[in-house]
Amino acid sequence: MAEPAPASRTDDTPAPARLTVLAGPTAVGKGTVSADIRARYPDIWLSVSATTRPPRPGEIDGVHYLFLSPEEFADMVARGEFLEHAVVHGRHHYGTPRGPVEERLAEGRPVLLEIDLQGARQVRITMPEARFVFLAPPTWEELVRRLVGRGTETPEERERRLATARIEMAAVSEFDHTIVNDDVTRATDELVALIRGEDG
Ligand code: 5GP
Numbered sequence: 001m002a003e004p005a006p007a008s009r010t011d012d013t014p015a016p017a018r019l020t021v022l023a024g025p026t027a028v029g030k031g032t033v034s035a036d037i038r039a040r041y042p043d044i045w046l047s048v049s050a051t052t053r054p055p056r057p058g059e060i061d062g063v064h065y066l067f068l069s070p071e072e073f074a075d076m077v078a079r080g081e082f083l084e085h086a087v088v089h090g091r092h093h094y095g096t097p098r099g100p101v102e103e104r105l106a107e108g109r110p111v112l113l114e115i116d117l118q119g120a121r122q123v124r125i126t127m128p129e130a131r132f133v134f135l136a137p138p139t140w141e142e143l144v145r146r147l148v149g150r151g152t153e154t155p156e157e158r159e160r161r162l163a164t165a166r167i168e169m170a171a172v173s174e175f176d177h178t179i180v181n182d183d184v185t186r187a188t189d190e191l192v193a194l195i196r197g198e199d200g
C-alpha cells in the first residue's frame with residue numbers, strides 16, 4: 001500500500017542535528033548532566049528556561065533560568081512565546097522560550113531541553129521528530145537519598161517533589177532512550193552520543 005512512512009523512531013534512523021529533550025525525576029541529576037555538557041561540549045546549545053521560581057543561591061538570571069514574575073510569565077504565555085510550559089511540582093511555572101530554540105535549530109546546531117514530563121509530552125506533540133531521553137536513577141532509594149542530601153528544599157517541598165518523581169518514574173516507557181545516571185561523566189557522554197545521532 002502507498003502509505004506514507006511513519007515518523008521513524010528506530011535506532012537505525014540516521015539522525016541529523018536536532019532537538020533532544022531530557023526529562024527524568026527530580027534530583028536524578030539532570031542539572032548536573034546539563035552543567036557537564038555546558039562545560040565539556042560547548043557546541044551543544046542548552047535552552048534557558050523561564051521560571052517563576054525564585055533563584056537558588058548561585059543561580060544567575062539569564063544563565064540558569066530567566067527568573068520572571070508571574071505576570072511576566074503570563075504575558076509570554078499570552079504572546080505564544082513558549083514551545084511548552086507547565087506548572088511543575090504543583091507550584092511554579094516553567095517554560096521553554098520558543099524563539100532561541102528555533103533559531104539554533106535553523107542554524108543546524110544541536111539543542112538540548114532539560115524539562116519535566118509534562119513539557120516533554122507537549123514537545124512530543126508539537127515536535128515529534130525530537131529525540132526523547134529519560135534520565136533515571138540507579139534505584140528509587142538512591143533518588144530519595146540524593147534529594148535529601150541536596151538539602152535545598154524544605155521537608156514539605158521535598159515531599160511534593162517525591163510525589164511528582166513517583167509519577168515521572170512511571171513514564172519511562174514513553175521515551176526513546178533511558179540513561180541511568182550512575183556516573184555523571186558516563187551519563188553525559190551517553191547523552192551526547194544520542195544528541196549527535198551516534199546511537200545507530
Ligand atoms: P528546579 O526548580 O529544580 O530547577 O526544576 C524543577 C523541575 O522543572 C525540573 O524537573 C526541571 O526539569 C523542570 N523544568 C525546568 N525548566 C523547565 C521548562 O522550561 N519546562 C518544563 N516543563 N519544565 C522545566
